[in-house]
Structures are given as structure tokens and as C-alpha cells.
Amino acid sequence: MERATLIGDVVGSRRSVDRRALHRELSAALRAVAGGADDPPSITVGDEFQGSYPRVGDALAAAWTLRLALAPDIDVRFGIGWGTVNVLDAHTGVQDGPGWWAARAAIEWTAEAQRQPGLALVRITYRNDADTGPPVEAVNAALMCRDHMFGSLDERSIRILRGLMAGRTKKQLAADEQISPSAVSQRAGRDGLDLMAVVSQSLSQIT
Template identity: 55%
Template sequence: MDEMNPRASLVVLIGDIVDSRISGDRRAVHDAVVAALEGVEALVPSVRGLRITVGDEFQGAYTSLGAALDAALRVRLALSPDVDVRIGVGRGVVTVLDAERGIEDGPGWWAARAAIEHVEAAAERAPTRTLRTGYRAEGRRGSEVDAVNAALLCRDHLVGSLSDRSTRLLRGLMDPRTTQAELAEREGVSASAVSQRVRADGIGAVLAAHELLRGLP
């Protein structure tokens, strides 16, 4: 985890819980989110640590858009299917108001807040009800932001349409060291059945899109 400059341009992430199958047990939800954030932080290190802030909200800051989008998808998959989350990603200047307490402000955070509010509103409409990730950026061309959001809209639709088993397969294949044969053994199915799901359910397309998105500067 790198030390943040008092004023730096970063890509920040704000997430919160949409729905939970275990919402009756708030401690279980909290523990699940903490475990997911810790696991993702180990794989995709952030600047100050991916962490819960207030209530159901969590935040993190990254030096690239690709890293933030990588972390966003991993958090979602780590919590699925029991806990659903929406995430806003924003690029812009971040000002550290209180380093000791981790209090930050600035256009980067405002952009992320605008992005998550857009996701929340879009999910109320039938055509975009599966959207869970949005992006806004300070001082960036609209066409670039629109292109990223178009990719996120399509990716989230595919992810949101997966069965629980296909979601587990996608989560497993996010680790390049995991083979389809290993996943087949975990699921108690044949390797060919896993291969068919990867093709038919769009898992391969999600992985390919993810690789392109995580390479963004």
C-alpha cells in the first residue's frame, strides 16, 4: 500500500450493498464484506487500503482505472450470490484532509459518488437493471467515459445473468492458475460441462472484457 500525496489525481471507488440474502444477520453481512475486501486488497493493492467506512459503504483509491475496475469486479464476485453490491468509480484529484483519520475529499470522490448514484438510478429501469458499476471522470473526454461505461453495462449484464454455479466458475477463472479441470472437480461435474458453460453463459466473454478493462491506465 503506497503513501498518498496530500493532493493527487487518482481513481477512487465507492461501493455499497444493494441487497443481501443474509440481511437478517448484520454481523454476517459485515464479516462477509470485510473478508471480501481483505481478499481483493491482497490481489489488487490500493493506495490506502480497501476498507469499510460508514455503515454498508466501502472505499478504496487506485493509481489506474484498470486496477479500480479489477477490484470492483472481484469484490462483487467475492460476495455473490449472498450479498449484491453497486460500485461507483471516479477519476480526479483527491485531497487528503486528515491523513491520520483517512479523511479525503475532492473531485475524484465527487466523481465516484456521481457514478454510484447513476448506477442506483439505472438499476431502477428494466433495460439497465443489471448495472452495478459506473464510471465518471474529472476533465476527461465524454467519449472515453462513455466507452468505459458501455463496456461496464455489457459486462454487468452478463455477470448479472449468470447462475450461482456459473458465477462460481467465473470467480474461479479470475485466478489464471485455476484450471477448468480443477473447477469441474470442485463442482462435481465433467470438464466438458464446465467448458460448455464458459462458452454458452458468456463467462469467456466476461474474462476477455475484464482483461481489456484492467489494462486501462
């Protein structure tokens, strides 16, 4: 069976001063993206987590939701894969196969990219198996651009983007931030918040 696989981990988790609190926050965020998953994302070892979804768009949406929910305090990176997934042990749920190999290759590339100055803000990468599934180049072009924009935001813009993605109006967000609606609109335009919301919606529709 072909599935969209997701592997994620926390960037720099060993530097966390309270790893128990980090684990609690990550676990809560993972529960929020369990809906619609074939295998709800769960922590496997340390701060790595894995899950699978029926569509690539679903896995991309889950990764984005997790990143947005945890930022800026917890930085996460992801590998999204597409391919055949084999269940090796139905009792324990152990899986293998090209779908998982693709996700592993993707997150390894993400980690390597972060070491390059021009790609330091990349956090989500997609790979597929044997050219099945959505085209790698097109999906990753959108992901890299969004990652760069998101990685450049300050805390207020992250909160506003989180609100926009949740369907809140700019007037409501202005009240939350105790600033004027025009200030929210100006920030959304300057930082590309509306654009990121539109791109995220489009990515979630990928089949």
C-alpha cells in the same frame, strides 16, 4: 494528486437477516483487494466502503473482484471515479476533491439505473473529472455489457467464472463441480464466461 476512487455499498443490506455476518464477509472481501491500493478500501458507515487506487484499471479490478467474491449471496454496486484527490486532514485521513465527487456521481447513477428495467443489472459505473482519465463512454459500455451478462448467471456459472478468474483449468473446475469438462466448456460458451474473463482482464489494464 489524481487517483482512481472507489465507492461501493451493499444492495438491499437492510433486508439481511444477519447483518453481523454480512459485515464479516464484506470486511474479509475488502482485505483481499487491499494490495496495491493507495488507500485500501474500508467500511465507512453502514455498508458503504471507500478506497482509492493509482489507476482506473486497478479500481475496476478491485470492484470486479469484490463483486465476484461476494456473489450471489451479497449484491454490491460501485462508483469508480478519476480525478484530483485532496487530503483535508493528514491525521484522520479525511479526503475530498473531484476524484471523490466523480465516484459519488457514478454510484448514484448506478443506483438510479437499477430502477430502470433495461438497466436493472448494472452494478459498476465509471465517471471522471473534467474529461481527464480514460473515456467514460467506452469504459461504461464494457462495464454495462459485463454486468448484464454476470447478472444473468446461475450459482454454478458464478462459481466456474470465479475459478476461471483465479486461473483454474476447466478440468479442475469440472472435478470441483462433479460434472464433465465438456459440460464446463459448454456452459462457459453459452453463458459467456470466457468472454467475461477476457473483458475483465482488459478492463484491469486501463491506465
